[in-house]
Amino acid sequence: MNIFVSEMRQYRKSAVAWVITYAVLLPLVMSAMPMFVEESGAIKDMLSKLPEAVLASLEINPDLFTGSVGYFSYVFLYIGLTAAVQALNLGLSVISKENRMKTVDFLLSKPVPRAFIYLQKLSAALAVLFISQVSFYIAAVVSVSIQSPDGFDFKTFALIALTFTFIQLFFLCLGMFLAVLFDRIKSAVSLTMGVAFGVFFIGMVSSIADSEALRYLSPLRYFDNGYIIANGAYETRFLALAWILTLLFAAAGFVVFIKKDVRAAV
Amino acid sequence: MDANVIEINNLTKYYGRKKRHRGIVDVSFNVAQGEIFGFIGPNGAGKSTTMRVLLALIFPTRGEARIFGKDCIKEASEIAKDVGYLPSEVFYYDGMKVIDLLRYSASFFKKDCSARIKELSERLELDLNRKIEDLSYGNKKKVGIVQGLLHSPKLIMLDEPTGGLDPLIQQTFFDILREENKKGATILFSSHILSEVQKMCDRVAIIKDGKIVGVRKISELRNDNYKKYGVTAANPIDADYFKGEGVMNYVTDKNSASFMFKGDINGVIAKLSGLELTDVSIEEPSLEEIFLHYYE
Numbered sequence: 001m002n003i004f005v006s007e008m009r010q011y012r013k014s015a016v017a018w019v020i021t022y023a024v025l026l027p028l029v030m031s032a033m034p035m036f037v038e039e040s041g042a043i044k045d046m047l048s049k050l051p052e053a054v055l056a057s058l059e060i061n062p063d064l065f066t067g068s069v070g071y072f073s074y075v076f077l078y079i080g081l082t083a084a085v086q087a088l089n090l091g092l093s094v095i096s097k098e099n100r101m102k103t104v105d106f107l108l109s110k111p112v113p114r115a116f117i118y119l120q121k122l123s124a125a126l127a128v129l130f131i132s133q134v135s136f137y138i139a140a141v142v143s144v145s146i147q148s149p150d151g152f153d154f155k156t157f158a159l160i161a162l163t164f165t166f167i168q169l170f171f172l173c174l175g176m177f178l179a180v181l182f183d184r185i186k187s188a189v190s191l192t193m194g195v196a197f198g199v200f201f202i203g204m205v206s207s208i209a210d211s212e213a214l215r216y217l218s219p220l221r222y223f224d225n226g227y228i229i230a231n232g233a234y235e236t237r238f239l240a241l242a243w244i245l246t247l248l249f250a251a252a253g254f255v256v257f258i259k260k261d262v263r264a265a266v
Numbered sequence: 267m268d269a270n271v272i273e274i275n276n277l278t279k280y281y282g283r284k285k286r287h288r289g290i291v292d293v294s295f296n297v298a299q300g301e302i303f304g305f306i307g308p309n310g311a312g313k314s315t316t317m318r319v320l321l322a323l324i325f326p327t328r329g330e331a332r333i334f335g336k337d338c339i340k341e342a343s344e345i346a347k348d349v350g351y352l353p354s355e356v357f358y359y360d361g362m363k364v365i366d367l368l369r370y371s372a373s374f375f376k377k378d379c380s381a382r383i384k385e386l387s388e389r390l391e392l393d394l395n396r397k398i399e400d401l402s403y404g405n406k407k408k409v410g411i412v413q414g415l416l417h418s419p420k421l422i423m424l425d426e427p428t429g430g431l432d433p434l435i436q437q438t439f440f441d442i443l444r445e446e447n448k449k450g451a452t453i454l455f456s457s458h459i460l461s462e463v464q465k466m467c468d469r470v471a472i473i474k475d476g477k478i479v480g481v482r483k484i485s486e487l488r489n490d491n492y493k494k495y496g497v498t499a500a501n502p503i504d505a506d507y508f509k510g511e512g513v514m515n516y517v518t519d520k521n522s523a524s525f526m527f528k529g530d531i532n533g534v535i536a537k538l539s540g541l542e543l544t545d546v547s548i549e550e551p552s553l554e555e556i557f558l559h560y561y562e
Contacts, residue, residue, distance in 0.1 A: 097360075261325060
């Protein structure tokens, strides 16, 4: 448990910062909704004049602006990105900081099996993410409720909101796997930004080109909010893919961490 | 109980995906209970590689090592309970104070180490309440020392421990190590500086290009009876003049020659008397010079 506690202590400040971000940002953005709804007729007119490709790239479906859940699903595109950034950065740094700070020899020469070290680090990261998720879910329920005086479709809302957790788990495991594999990561933040925005961009392109193939390369697009709203369900094959990859990265990271030579600090 | 704390048999490590980069090849030696054992060789010879295998930080290509009679890879975390390790690199977690790191380190061992932390840091003049990242190189090194010794380990492994320590602190550090040794701790000590090994150790293993070239007692090395000769003559000295059995590190330059010699002194004296000398010196060689031929 000592590694878990120490990790939690090290991520205390950033966890608080993320909690505040979600708790403040989401209600703030959601509060802009009445503006869009009041003007929804005008906005629809305007949007209908825009080329299809632009709408696709921005993931704008004119119907999104008519209800609070629709508006939430639009906002969530960017919230999902921040969720990915947080999780990926955490996954990368929870492993790579030991190399960067040259503490890896210190930690791995202690009387703890490597498996326990990995599992404690994973648990600590999950705990940090869990706290952010609680903050996100509370903020989401509260702000959508405020914008929906006549109630809202809770199931659709929940399906969309839950993808926050899926995205975070996916990117956490990906980050830990990458950090185990590449033990010379100098800056977790720059790699995070590169990967996250790369994936986001590929997602945009896949929407414009309406390309299934590209969608597979963009984990952020595994959960298509338009589809969820229309069908009240996830796309099974993308949901399965997301979970299989998440478990695969988690397992691979674990195995490599246990078997790998620790490079000497230089 | 087994008399050897460390037993290394044909330990071999090649690095890289294709196992091309030599780490160590067929390293074998034992370290007895209660011994202070030196491990010396130039940079890149394989000292750290050997230690890192012993600590299960890296995995051997073949061969095995046992510590306290246990397999150093399979039973690594069991062994680690009684091992204190000081890495050659200084390290710190961002934002941690000295005391935080030491408490974290102590939390891995199921004993109360607080008195020991206090005692060691006082002797090494280490301020517990400063952030580690703000410390000088030498002070960070002290954090490493206290961290390695706070649980009173039975085996202490030190990888190039003295870099950055001023002579007084170095002396204190050596005193602490000797006390630990008196209490029964075995010490494995790697260095490329012979004089510090000479001061501390009972025996040394010499490693060069990944291979052990000799394991010697320090006392034996000193009594090796090599003498160092320096000769200057009035006339040029023949390049082969002093060559023969027992001569090493032979260097000539026109009128002068220097070499080390072990054997019958009379032969050398006879040769000396055949020259018209302007200067001669016969001295005790330093260990460095004795070792030089291992390194070459």
